[in-house]
Amino acid sequence: MTTFGRIIVALVLTFAACWGQVIPSHPASTNIPGADFPRINADFSVTFRVQVEQAQKLQVSLGFGQSVYDMVKGTDGVWEATTKPLAPGFYYYGISIDGFITNDPGSRTFFAARKEVSGLEVPGDESEFFAVKDVPHGNVRIEWYFSKTTGETRRIFVYTPPGYDRSAARYPVLYLQHGYGEDEAGWSYQGHENFILDNLIAAGKTKPMIIVNEDGLTGVNFQPPPPPRPGTTPPPPSRGVVRFFMDERYPTLDQIISRDLIPFIDSRFRTIPDRDHRALAGLSMGGAQALRIGFNHLDQFAFLGAFSPAIAITDTDKDYDGIMADPAKLNRQLRLLWLGIGNEDFLHAPVKESHEALEKAGIKHVWVASSGAHVWTVWRKYLADFAPRLFQ
Amino acid sequence: MTTFGRIIVALVLTFAACWGQVIPSHPASTNIPGADFPRINADFSVTFRVQVEQAQKLQVSLGFGQSVYDMVKGTDGVWEATTKPLAPGFYYYGISIDGFITNDPGSRTFFAARKEVSGLEVPGDESEFFAVKDVPHGNVRIEWYFSKTTGETRRIFVYTPPGYDRSAARYPVLYLQHGYGEDEAGWSYQGHENFILDNLIAAGKTKPMIIVNEDGLTGVNFQPPPPPRPGTTPPPPSRGVVRFFMDERYPTLDQIISRDLIPFIDSRFRTIPDRDHRALAGLSMGGAQALRIGFNHLDQFAFLGAFSPAIAITDTDKDYDGIMADPAKLNRQLRLLWLGIGNEDFLHAPVKESHEALEKAGIKHVWVASSGAHVWTVWRKYLADFAPRLFQ
Numbered sequence: 001m002t003t004f005g006r007i008i009v010a011l012v013l014t015f016a017a018c019w020g021q022v023i024p025s026h027p028a029s030t031n032i033p034g035a036d037f038p039r040i041n042a043d044f045s046v047t048f049r050v051q052v053e054q055a056q057k058l059q060v061s062l063g064f065g066q067s068v069y070d071m072v073k074g075t076d077g078v079w080e081a082t083t084k085p086l087a088p089g090f091y092y093y094g095i096s097i098d099g100f101i102t103n104d105p106g107s108r109t110f111f112a113a114r115k116e117v118s119g120l121e122v123p124g125d126e127s128e129f130f131a132v133k134d135v136p137h138g139n140v141r142i143e144w145y146f147s148k149t150t151g152e153t154r155r156i157f158v159y160t161p162p163g164y165d166r167s168a169a170r171y172p173v174l175y176l177q178h179g180y181g182e183d184e185a186g187w188s189y190q191g192h193e194n195f196i197l198d199n200l201i202a203a204g205k206t207k208p209m210i211i212v213n214e215d216g217l218t219g220v221n222f223q224p225p226p227p228p229r230p231g232t233t234p235p236p237p238s239r240g241v242v243r244f245f246m247d248e249r250y251p252t253l254d255q256i257i258s259r260d261l262i263p264f265i266d267s268r269f270r271t272i273p274d275r276d277h278r279a280l281a282g283l284s285m286g287g288a289q290a291l292r293i294g295f296n297h298l299d300q301f302a303f304l305g306a307f308s309p310a311i312a313i314t315d316t317d318k319d320y321d322g323i324m325a326d327p328a329k330l331n332r333q334l335r336l337l338w339l340g341i342g343n344e345d346f347l348h349a350p351v352k353e354s355h356e357a358l359e360k361a362g363i364k365h366v367w368v369a370s371s372g373a374h375v376w377t378v379w380r381k382y383l384a385d386f387a388p389r390l391f392q
Numbered sequence: 393m394t395t396f397g398r399i400i401v402a403l404v405l406t407f408a409a410c411w412g413q414v415i416p417s418h419p420a421s422t423n424i425p426g427a428d429f430p431r432i433n434a435d436f437s438v439t440f441r442v443q444v445e446q447a448q449k450l451q452v453s454l455g456f457g458q459s460v461y462d463m464v465k466g467t468d469g470v471w472e473a474t475t476k477p478l479a480p481g482f483y484y485y486g487i488s489i490d491g492f493i494t495n496d497p498g499s500r501t502f503f504a505a506r507k508e509v510s511g512l513e514v515p516g517d518e519s520e521f522f523a524v525k526d527v528p529h530g531n532v533r534i535e536w537y538f539s540k541t542t543g544e545t546r547r548i549f550v551y552t553p554p555g556y557d558r559s560a561a562r563y564p565v566l567y568l569q570h571g572y573g574e575d576e577a578g579w580s581y582q583g584h585e586n587f588i589l590d591n592l593i594a595a596g597k598t599k600p601m602i603i604v605n606e607d608g609l610t611g612v613n614f615q616p617p618p619p620p621r622p623g624t625t626p627p628p629p630s631r632g633v634v635r636f637f638m639d640e641r642y643p644t645l646d647q648i649i650s651r652d653l654i655p656f657i658d659s660r661f662r663t664i665p666d667r668d669h670r671a672l673a674g675l676s677m678g679g680a681q682a683l684r685i686g687f688n689h690l691d692q693f694a695f696l697g698a699f700s701p702a703i704a705i706t707d708t709d710k711d712y713d714g715i716m717a718d719p720a721k722l723n724r725q726l727r728l729l730w731l732g733i734g735n736e737d738f739l740h741a742p743v744k745e746s747h748e749a750l751e752k753a754g755i756k757h758v759w760v761a762s763s764g765a766h767v768w769t770v771w772r773k774y775l776a777d778f779a780p781r782l783f784q
């Protein structure tokens with residue numbers, strides 16, 4: 001190549017690099033390797049492309065119908081849509097093909113709403129705390145153990161912190177539950193609990209701990225309340241719906257966790273097997289389960305967390321079989337009661353009322369009134385707020 | 393209820409129970425929890441049901457188009473198809489909706505052909521060896537490590553055998569690779585390597601070992617040869633295609649495994665870090681990679697396995713840079729060279745020719761000419777044949 005040619009190439013490459021700074025359009029991190037779409041644009045709008053030869057109407061449906069975008073058919077059967085700029089975070093979505101909602105072949109799927117659903121990560125400054133950084137990494141173990149309660153060999157996910165395998169130290173344990181329609185993999189695959197903890201531990205903000213994720217959807221032959229229709233403001237969940245998660249769904253999981261899982265974890269892992277080194281938390285349905293099971297087993301747990309939970313505490317004298325009727329006693333027993341909800345969450349009203357009821361009764365708790373809806377974007381942040389408060 | 397009524401109910405229940413014995417129709421184990429369809433019938437035919445309101449034509453496409461069944465539209469937009477009786481094993485499949493192939497909402501997805509694909513497990517006597525039994529279970533660890541070769545933090549799956557955490561013993565390691573379009577999770581999620589090993593170890597047939605699964609599809613911006621069209625007999629793969637996997641794709645993975653991964657595994661896990669306690673195997677593309685990388689690093693591996701590999705050895709003096717030109721030397725170096733292919737596999741001809749070339753040159757190897765096609769059903773059996781021969 002001539003010198004002149006080299007200069008031209010260098011100029012083009014420099015220009016391309018600068019252009020890249022201005023328009024850093026790139027495939028989403030949730031894409032399957034090598035897939036160019038969905039594509040995050042410079043303004044954090046997202047462009048979707050799907051090839052479908054025969055169809056009348058295609059739509060991108062974000063967040064189970066919260067936002068719907070019509071796709072436009074181009075040449076060769078390639079349909080395209082670009083969203084408005086999206087806030088950073090994790091979105092479940094589907095492609096509606098003539099009304100049938102299915103997956104985008106370009107994205108990885110995640111278990112949600114009791115099926116495999118396409119996922120989209122929109123990055124931003126707020127993604128830093130769960131990013132894969134050059135810090136020591138723990139691992140996530142897929143373990144199988146036998147539950148006498150269900151008579152099954154059950155699969156669990158267990159995070160062990162960096163250095164677990166090289167030390168003889170014993171660790172505290174956080175039992176952390178997913179929401180309705182998800183499973184024990186959710187806190188790893190959607191939540192990135194491992195990277196959140198790796199980063200917090202590396203920064204010296206959180207004590208190294210083990211995290212255990214069980215499948216909280218024990219018995220699945222029931223239907224949850226229907227999701228709100230797009231464009232409508234749903235009524236606050238009725239007390240009946242909330243009771244459903246609080247009181248009717250918990251007994252099997254209560255037995256699994258308190259009788260089967262804790263003994264297994266304490267025998268399999270180097271834990272500190274007492275209530276002062278054991279926490280229970282969860283999101284949505286899992287948050288309701290965490291409070292119900294935790295209040296039932298204050299001999300086993302001293303730290304409780306409810307992330308956007310499906311709860312509605314109104315009568316602290318009677319709710320939870322009266323466990324809150326003696327606030328001074330409960331305050332002595334619990335070293336942390338954490339409650340948080342986003343201001344766009346459809347469960348906002350009953351959770352805020354629950355907080356007010358606790359406040360009124362003098363039951364100590366950490367109250368986090370955040371922005372955000374009923375989404376993983378919020379729950380990752382809640383874990384990053386909750387974990388540093390544990391086992392101190 | 394009257395006594396007469398009770399008798400009638402008892403009779404009906406008894407009849408239903410007997411009928412259940414005769415026709416033990418049940419949801420597939422690969423279904424999402426609670427999904428009634430796909431459903432395995434008594435004769436091992438499988439009934440699929442999908443609800444699609446607006447569509448002209450639905451089909452079930454098994455094995456990427458190997459068998460296609462038209463679905464029939466019933467009431468309420470529910471489409472149904474029942475296959476012929478299927479051989480036990482694992483099937484990838486899709487639902488074709490007016491020509492667009494997508495997932496069945498009733499099934500879990502698995503990463504294959506570089507996308508998320510519905511999977512179907514058809515049980516049978518042959519499922520016993522990877523069934524979840526009442527034996528001690530190892531675990532599967534999702535680990536992250538930094539590769540200097542790619543400059544990335546890479547995800548790997550690592551099986552550790554029962555008792556690993558409670559002992560101070562050191563273990564041999566099998567590096568086991570997936571096929572084209574799959575990833576490091578394949579040997580766990582599709583292959584059930586953990587249950588295969590748990591069962592073999594419990595039966596005293598296999599030495600406890602660690603298994604490591606890397607992502608072998610390094611760089612994904614290429615297209616593999618197109619799959620055979622349904623109903624046609626594909627030509628045997630050209631030498632060019634095979635060379636593609638043998639010689640052009642391996643260098644990055646070779647460096648990752650030999651320079652980055654092995655040192656990481658030997659530092660993170662209690663391994664026996666020498667060639668006599670290290671094996672490398674893979675399926676399809678991974679089989680080609682295992683032979684190529686293994687022959688390059690006989691200082692690191694004494695056991696090699698190629699399951700239905702994309703290879704075509706014809707000239708043992710020249711292939712693999714002449715590593716086989718001195719058969720006596722290679723026979724001394726390799727403690728096991730394992731080669732297997734199914735008689736319905738589209739790679740059958742070149743693999744059989746490879747075996748014959750090895751035989752002719754006097755290169756010792758275990759040759760397994762099995763039934764079956766290019767599917768996980770076969771590779772699970774190959775692992776169960778291969779693992780007991782290791783580290784003896």
